[in-house]
Amino acid sequence: MRQGGPPPSPSCSSTSDCFPLSPLNTAAAAAAACGSETSDEPQKHEVSAQQAPTLLSRMRSIVIFYLCYLLCLCLSVACVVCVCVWNSRWRGGFAWDGSALQFNWHPVLMVTGLVVLYGNAAVLYRIPLTWGHNKLPWKLLHAAVMLLALILSIVGLCAVFDFHNAKSTPNLYSLHSWxxxxxxxxxxxxxxxxxGGFLLPCSPMYLRKLLKPVHVWMGIGILLLSIAACISGINEKLFFVLKGNSGGVQPYSALPPEALLGNSLGVLIFAFGLVVLKILSNYEWQRPDSRPEDMAYTPVLQEENE
Amino acid sequence: MRQGGPPPSPSCSSTSDCFPLSPLNTAAAAAAACGSETSDEPQKHEVSAQQAPTLLSRMRSIVIFYLCYLLCLCLSVACVVCVCVWNSRWRGGFAWDGSALQFNWHPVLMVTGLVVLYGNAAVLYRIPLTWGHNKLPWKLLHAAVMLLALILSIVGLCAVFDFHNAKSTPNLYSLHSWxxxxxxxxxxxxxxxxxGGFLLPCSPMYLRKLLKPVHVWMGIGILLLSIAACISGINEKLFFVLKGNSGGVQPYSALPPEALLGNSLGVLIFAFGLVVLKILSNYEWQRPDSRPEDMAYTPVLQEENE
Incomplete structure (x- = not known):
């Protein structure tokens, strides 16, 4: 079905990503890769001639990565500050007593855990500073930050379940909650x-190879679910609390400062998700030993600490 | 900053995608690609030996594509049927008179235009049946379906603006509307x-090269925005109409059939978005002449009709 020519060998370039329509500067990198695998002298010279622009392209790639990563960090801080300010200043602060103040933990913990910490843990391996020989500390950090994100998310869910139960409100009926x-x-x-699959030494290599693409796709799916849940949740909450029928409270439709803050939080969360997706989808920003020739993670306490 | 070894040359395989952690079966395809560019006889033999599994892998890739595409089509139909049944059966049908019946066009047209038609137009070039020499009909079809999707979306917005104006409700204040x-x-x-950039003959090649990655990323961003808007909109609508205070209407929290249908529509839209993203992100499923060596679209009435 495929038209003539060699099998695909895309090298996603510095400014491009691995979404199929966007590989730039690919021919040079592919040729260099091919040349390095042959013993043919003229080809080697050809590769050398191509290495200078490739090196420049890589430097450019790293600079663009750090700009993206800086944006990711700024959006992380902005999301957490926004959700904390919203719930402490406009929603009355925090408590754990079944009241509306307990509910306030829900948006704070879900945004911090399920979006910000999750997204930052997902892009951890893309930071060139973590590309040293010993991968173990970064694997443990990835797992630890993800665990912290999971714990915060579960506590965030407990906050809303407790609040609902105290008010005898049913749980898990809205699309947001689903x-x-x-x-x-x-x-x-x-x-x-x-x-179990990537950190336990007993996990076999073929299982890791099977798990890896599923792990990545599941991870991206979870991030998209989290963002959709946050946006629908913020929208729902602002309609609930800004009804404009109690003294001094302006309705949502009048766009009072709280509505502007909540809407902005939604926009920031969406922007954060897009930046994380961009970082994850760029092959050039992948940790080098996650290349196909070393595709599966090495188990903890095996090989990588030698 | 990058560790030793050749520059990256990932060939996203049949079952994997171009998200960086998941290229499988890459080494063989890369070697085959390299071999095809050399004139070295032993290397040619090596390539021939590798072509059989590569061919099998491609056939497998095409079968998996069509399964994914079938899923995409089934989800498309399910989304349109669900949103039509919801608004015709549970919301009273359609009209264009400023009433709630006019509002009902809004979800139907946004889901059909901004999600289903948009997503299907986005994956059009991935269908192997469209990979013939003459790309022009498919380019025009891509542009035409996108235009139809855009018109439906704009009419869908007019429906809700008219409805709001008739009721003197402000527009564009909620996060959903933003x-x-x-x-x-x-x-x-x-x-x-x-x-302008890809279809007009006067558009220069360097502009197309600049535009292409932006076009792809903008396209993915729009799809994610659409899905977030649909999920927050369905959630908001169900809270508005299922208040349980008018005779015979069960509240949203009791999960009446309408709530189940609306929530299921949200889940179907999310699943559709994920399948479209999966199809778009797999390099193997890209139209062959969108490869780097022929990266920019050829303009209408130029080259491709010769």
């Missing part, structure tokens, strides 16, 4: 399977 | 720029 519970349940499953 | 209007505005911009 999407949110699916994100957290899949996240818990993903963490357990990831821990 | 996300939705951003999706439609970016979509309109994307269509105009895409038309």
């Amino acid at each position: 999407i949110g519970i699916a994100a957290t349940a899949l996240f818990a499953m993903q963490w357990v399977v990831g821990m | 996300i939705g209007i951003a999706a439609t505005a970016l979509f309109a911009m994307q269509w105009v720029v895409g038309m």
Whole structure:
């Protein structure tokens, strides 16, 4: 079915990504890769001639990565500050007593855990500073930050369940709650399977090879679910609390400062998700030993600490 | 910063995708690609030996594509049927008179245009049946289906604006509306720029090369915005109409059949988005002449009709 020519060998370039329409500067990198695998002298010279622009392209790639990563960090801080300010200043602060103040933990913990910490843990391996020989500390950090994100998400769910139960409100009926519970349940499953599959020494290589693409796709799916849950949740909450029928409270439709803050939080969360997706989808920003020739993670306490 | 070894040359395989952690079966395809570019006889033999599994892998890739595409089509139909049944059976049908019946066009047209038609137009070039020499009909079909999707989305927005104006309700204050209007505005911009950049013969090649990755990323961003807007919109609508205070209407929290249908529509839309993203992100499923060596679209009435 495929037209003539060699099998695909895309090298996603510095400014491009691995979404299929966008590989740039690919021919040079592919030729260099091919040349390095042959013993043919003229080809080697050809590769050398091509290495200078490739090196420049890589430097450019790293600079663009750090700009993206800086944006990711700024959006992380902005999301957490926004959700904390919203719930402490406009929603009355926090408590754990079944009141509306207990509910306030829900948005704070879900945004911080299921979006910000989750997204930052997902892009951890893309930071060139973590590309040293010993991968173990970064594997443990990835698992630890993900665990912290999972714990915060579960506590965030407990906050809303307790609040609902105290008011005898049913749980898990809205589309927001369906999407949110699916994100957290899949996240818990993903963490357990990831821990068993990639960190335990007894896990065989073929299982890791099978698990890896599923792990990545599940991870991206969970991030998208989290973002959809956050946006629908913020929208729902602002309609609930800004009804404009109690003294001094302006309705949502009048766009009072709280509505502007809540809407902005939604926009920031969406932007954060898009930046994380961009970082994850760029092959050039992948940790070099996650290349196909070394595709599966090495188990903890095996090989990588030698 | 990058560790030793050749520059990256990933060939996203049949079952994997171009998200960086998941290229499988890459070494063989890369070697085959390298071999095909050399004139070295032993290497040619090596390539021939590797061509059989590569061919099998491609056949497998095409079968998996069609399974994914079938799923995409089934989800498309399910989304349109669900949103039509919801608004005709549970919401009283359609009209264009400023009443709630006019509002009912809004979800139907946004889901059909901004999600289903948009997603299907986005994956059009991935269908192997469209990979003939003459790309022009498919380019025009891509642009035409996108235009139809854009028109439906704009009519869908008019429906809700008219309804709000008739009731003197302000427009564009909720997070749902911010996300939705951003999706439609970016979509309109994307269509105009895409038309000018990729279809007009006067558009220069360097501009196409610059535009292509932006076009792809903008396209994915619009799809994600659309899905977030749909999920928040369905959630909001179900809270509005299922208040349980008028005779015979069960509240949303009791999960009446309408709530189940609306929530299921949200889940179907999310699943559709994920399948479209999966199809778009797999390099193997890309139209062969969109490879780097022929990266930019050829203009209408130029080259491809010769």
